Amino acid sequence: MGIVKISDDLHDQIRLSSSAMSRSINAQAEHWLRVGQLAEIHPHLNYAGICALLLANARLADAEVEAGGGTAASPVRLVEGKA
Secondary structure, eight states, rough: OOOOOOHHHHHHHHHHHHHHTTHHHHHHHHHHHHHHEEEEEHHTTHHHHHHHHHHHHHHHHHHHHTTSSSSSSSOOOOOOOOO
16 A cells, blocks of 8 residues: 545545445545546447446445455456566
8 A cells, every 4th residue: 555645626526426426435436546547448339338337346346255266346456466
């Protein structure tokens, strides 16, 4: 885990959105980072398409858990690196 410095204004926006979406501030920031990165990777997708991609990945992960091949739903892996 690392520390990411952001502006006070962005932090205030994340805090407000996290409250509206019933997420923690960290979960809201991670959601926006994930959506933003997927938007760059898949510029042809709109927000609904990106959410559908995230949902499809969660369903696959859940199916793996039910089949005994995994332990929990994981977010879409966007970059190569350590698990």
